[in-house]
Amino acid sequence: MSGLAIGIDVGGTKIAGGVVDAGGRVLEMLTVESPARDVEAIEDVIATFVTELASRHDITCVGIGAAGYVDRNRAHVMFAPNLAWRDLDLKAELEARVALPVTVENDANAAARGEFTFGVGKDVDDFLLVTVGTGVGGGIVLDGELHRGAFGVGAEIGHLRMVPGGIPVRLRKPRLPRGLRIGKCACPCCPRCGNEWRAVSSDLPRTCRWRRRRDHGAPHHRGCPCR
Numbered sequence: 342m343s344g345l346a347i348g349i350d351v352g353g354t355k356i357a358g359g360v361v362d363a364g365g366r367v368l369e370m371l372t373v374e375s376p377a378r379d380v381e382a383i384e385d386v387i388a389t390f391v392t393e394l395a396s397r398h399d400i401t402c403v404g405i406g407a408a409g410y411v412d413r414n415r416a417h418v419m420f421a422p423n424l425a426w427r428d429l430d431l432k433a434e435l436e437a438r439v440a441l442p443v444t445v446e447n448d449a450n451a452a453a454r455g456e457f458t459f460g461v462g463k464d465v466d467d468f469l470l471v472t473v474g475t476g477v478g479g480g481i482v483l484d485g486e487l488h489r490g491a492f493g494v495g496a497e498i499g500h501l502r503m504v505p506g507g508i509p510v511r512l513r514k515p516r517l518p519r520g521l522r523i524g525k526c527a528c529p530c531c532p533r534c535g536n537e538w539r540a541v542s543s544d545l546p547r548t549c550r551w552r553r554r555r556d557h558g559a560p561h562h563r564g565c566p567c568r
Contacts, residue, residue: 345362345399345400345401347394347404349390349405351375351406351407352381352424353375353423354407357370359394360400365458371392374545377424379425381403383424383426384434387405388435388438389422389521391403395513400441402442403443404440406448406451407419407421407426407431407448408423408424408447408475409423410447411420411446413431413492413493414493415430415445418431418445425546431443432444447478447494447497449472450487450496453470453481456470457482457487467482467484469482469496470482471498480496507509522561524553
């Protein structure tokens with residue numbers, strides 16, 4: 342069977358790869374745990390997937406769904422909140438390794454395109470897709486076209502600052518099982534002041550509150566308590 346493509350979804354928890362035909366049918370899939378904090382290890386997994394799948398199928402191209410900010414040229418990963426990618430020309434690096442044409446797309450954008458072409462969005466012209474995984478992402482289709490915005494990140498709805506310099510939103514505390522309390526930590530998936538409530542064990546030291554991740558790779562907003 343000719344004209345097959347490999348699609349690889351790279352997330353903070355797992356990496357999944359599959360062979361798909363022009364009709365959107367998935368012919369084979371592979372899944373492994375994601376080495377999220379190791380750039381070279383992630384590329385090793387992708388290259389291994391492509392080599393293995395291409396040995397059993399006639400592959401013409403590779404598509405990467407990246408959980409991060411991807412530029413409009415669908416080549417450069419500018420920032421990936423739950424991965425080690427920072428200002429990385431992923432397209433060039435992978436094409437050099439797999440010897441096939443590679444397209445890089447934000448994972449939620451790729452999912453929106455897939456649903457628009459083959460799934461629940463195929464009968465409508467406008468819709469919003471929300472992805473919920475290690476992080477939260479979004480894909481927007483307007484008038485039948487995928488909307489990327491001026492810089493390729495127009496649908497990043499996981500964290501939105503409504504007012505520049507505004508006060509971070511504080512969510513109402515949910516009811517928790519006994520032995521747990523609510524702590525507030527620096528969100529690992531927001532480059533600027535995107536803090537989230539999360540449950541932490543009651544026996545953790547107080548210094549865990551508002552902990553700042555040193556591997557963040559982007560500055561917090563000046564009003565963030567993590568500074």
